Structure formats: C-alpha cells, structure tokens
Amino acid sequence: MNNIEELFENFLNCVEYLQKALNVSFGEALTETFDNLENNQIKVELGAPDKATVEKLSQKYKKLNYDKLSQQLKVQVYTYLILKAVNEDALDINQMPTPPIVATIVAMFMQKLLPDKKITIADPAIGTGNLLFSVINQLKHANHSKMNYHLLGIDNDEEMLSFADIGAHLNGLDIELYCQDALTPWLFTNPDVVVADLPIGYYPIDENANNFATKAEKGHSFAHLLFIEQIIKNLKAGSYAFLVVPKAILTGKGGSDFMPWLSDKVFLRAIIELPDNVFQNKTNQKSILVFQNHGNNVQNSEVLLTKLDSLKKEEDLIKLNVNLNEWYTKNIH
Known part of the structure; x- marks a missing residue:
C-alpha cells in the first residue's frame, strides 16, 4: 500500500x-x-x-x-x-470535481491572455472549488508564487460551499463565497475574469428564465446557456471568460442555434474540444470555451479551434501550447 x-x-x-x-x-x-x-x-x-x-x-x-x-x-x-x-x-453529476488536466489547459490560456496585475476572478458555479483552486495554484506557480487574484465564488448549495471553503483553506487561498442562485443578480460587482465548469441540464425556474434571451421557447431552459448569458452580462467590458461547456452547444444543431447569438455578443477567442475519455459519461462530453467581452477597444480575431485526441502524454500539452503561442502572436500580441 x-x-x-x-x-x-x-x-x-x-x-x-x-x-x-x-x-x-x-x-x-x-x-x-x-x-x-x-x-x-x-x-x-x-x-x-x-x-x-x-x-x-x-x-x-x-x-x-x-x-x-x-x-x-x-x-x-x-x-x-x-x-x-x-x-x-x-x-448530482454536475457536482463532480473538474478533472485536474482541464484546469491545466484553462491555466495555460489564462497565463497567456491575462494582464500581470491584481484582478478579480469569479466562479459562478464553484461547486467543490476544484477547477478554480487548481487554476490559481498553477498561475501562482508560473508567477513565482505571486498572488495577483481576488477570488469570488457562487453556488446555491450550502454543502458545495462548505467543500469549497475547506478546499480554499487547504490550498492556502482566500475566497469570498456567496450562497445564491447564480442566475439572479450577483451580490458583487463585475469581475475582471470568469472561470467556470458550467452545470449541464435544465433550469427549473421558468419565471426567471424569461429574463434571458437564451430561454427555451417551450418548457424548461438549458441552465448552461442561461449561465453563459449571465456571465456576459456581469463580466467587465473587454474582459475574458474561460468556461468548460457541453460540447453539444458549440457544434451540430445546438451550435447552429446558439453560436450565432454568442458570436454577436462577444469575441470568440478559442474553442478546445476535449478528448472523450476525460469524462466518464459520453453524453456529457465537454469543450473549453474562451471569449472576450466587447468594449475597451477590443477587436475581433481569428478563433483558435483545436480538438485534443488525448491528454495522457506530455507532448499533447506541448503541442497545444505551441498552437496557443502561434495564435497569440498572430492575433493578440
């Protein structure tokens, strides 16, 4: 043993x-x-x-x-x-901790795109806090242990917030946690960055869903679509969101309905399709979506589109990092 x-x-x-x-x-x-x-x-x-x-x-x-x-x-x-x-x-399956390798990819993009200054990062679907804490630890490691981040988290489940509270303490991180429905007005001002592994499924409160453009025409609306709209509403002008989202909303019929709306609201920066074997349930396959809010003279750019076949080998991440650097040099820097 x-x-x-x-x-x-x-x-x-x-x-x-x-x-x-x-x-x-x-x-x-x-x-x-x-x-x-x-x-x-x-x-x-x-x-x-x-x-x-x-x-x-x-x-x-x-x-x-x-x-x-x-x-x-x-x-x-x-x-x-x-x-x-x-x-x-x-x-609920949505309360499973995000796989660490996903946090590594998110941190890779954040390290490249975020400014080297004190910023506020919010996770409106914090759950156990695994994604946010793992990302922050990697950013700190890459930045000589410098803590440039004010952390905020939302969840409507008190048990999840208890998990996140203990997790933050174990990771040596300070965080402000809010127990609320993240699809109601946030209890803090606009964050500089949003990081989240969005819950998949239907949102049960139709009356509140009616306040969103992404609501369903009939029946319950998809919570993950409402979450994205809510994030866009709350994110500072010109600021980034790094989201783990259902792959289905970016491709196929789901994508044909949603992506034109999203492309009109924000500047898409990257879509990284994750390998099927990262998630146990094949119906819950996910991708990483990176976008930047309009404003502050931010311009559109080519979108980095990539599909990862595997994340078990170090060279897979190295290849992704090379693609990220090339895209950044050409489009952002």
Whole structure:
C-alpha cells in the first residue's frame, strides 16, 4: 500500500466514524473532519459528539500526523474523499470535481491572455472549488508564487460551499463565497475574469428564465446557456471568460442555434474540444470555451479551434501550447 492509499484509508476511517457518531451525510462528516483537523479542535455542539467519541476521534486524528502532511497531500486526499462523497450521498453529476488536466489547459490560456496585475476572478458555479483552486495554484506557480487574484465564488448549495471553503483553506487561498442562485443578480460587482465548469441540464425556474434571451421557447431552459448569458452580462467590458461547456452547444444543431447569438455578443477567442475519455459519461462530453467581452477597444480575431485526441502524454500539452503561442502572436500580441 503506497502512502496516498494508506492516508486515504486512514482519513476515510475518521470520516466514517464521525458520520456514524453524528448520523449525518458523508459530505457533512467530511467537512467537519477537516474543520476539526485544521482548527486542531473537535467541534462539539449540543453534546454531540459525546465524550467517548471525542476521545476516540482524538486518537484517530493523532495517527494521521496531520500537521506534518504537505499541503499537496492534504488537497489530494481531500479531493479523493469529495469524489467518494459525490457517490455516497448520490450528489448530482454536475457536482463532480473538474478533472485536474482541464484546469491545466484553462491555466495555460489564462497565463497567456491575462494582464500581470491584481484582478478579480469569479466562479459562478464553484461547486467543490476544484477547477478554480487548481487554476490559481498553477498561475501562482508560473508567477513565482505571486498572488495577483481576488477570488469570488457562487453556488446555491450550502454543502458545495462548505467543500469549497475547506478546499480554499487547504490550498492556502482566500475566497469570498456567496450562497445564491447564480442566475439572479450577483451580490458583487463585475469581475475582471470568469472561470467556470458550467452545470449541464435544465433550469427549473421558468419565471426567471424569461429574463434571458437564451430561454427555451417551450418548457424548461438549458441552465448552461442561461449561465453563459449571465456571465456576459456581469463580466467587465473587454474582459475574458474561460468556461468548460457541453460540447453539444458549440457544434451540430445546438451550435447552429446558439453560436450565432454568442458570436454577436462577444469575441470568440478559442474553442478546445476535449478528448472523450476525460469524462466518464459520453453524453456529457465537454469543450473549453474562451471569449472576450466587447468594449475597451477590443477587436475581433481569428478563433483558435483545436480538438485534443488525448491528454495522457506530455507532448499533447506541448503541442497545444505551441498552437496557443502561434495564435497569440498572430492575433493578440
């Protein structure tokens, strides 16, 4: 058993023990476990957990040697446990953490396109926070650990926000989190950049959907289309959005309806079709969409279109980076 597997089993044992003691969901026990470990104190409310459980938990926590674990290991174990929470608690497929390789590609484009100054980055579908935190860590690494980013996140699910809150703490990042429907007016002013893995599916509140041009003519509207419209409304003039979106809205019949509207509202910069094997469910295949809002004398350019057959080899990312550099030199710089 290697180190990460052993660590995972030890942490899992702690979470499941607390879950049974408190009679709560796996996700609730997970966030409380890490909250206890981060604060070096076991939280007791209304006598729960009882003294015997607290004593047993203390013994289990000591065996973890939590304070001696690296930040990277803590984040890795926490991410694996979130995946288990998604399965154990039968959470929505949209609440699955974004694959790390997708964050790497998003960070690659952000590093090239964003200015080297303090900017506000918002994720209006933050979920567990995996995408945003992974992107920011890579940008910091490329920028000599310089933290140029003020982070904001929205989700309408309090459990997801709890996951994101713990995740931010483990990654050493400060973030302002807002519990709200992201398709209602945002509770903060226009961000400089939006990063998001958009939820796929139908938006149930038809009355609110009627406020959007991308609403369906009949029945419920697609949440991911409404999200894109909402992002455009809230994004600063001339600023960028880096979105993980359903591939179907960019191609085929879906694309023929949506893309002309989108092309009229923003300047498309890049569409990166991700390999089929990145996502478990073939009906949920995704692409990365990069666009820039109109304004601030921003001009149109050629769109970088590319399809990635695989992301398992380092040369695949190197090839993408070469294409990005060539496109940037020709169109942006």
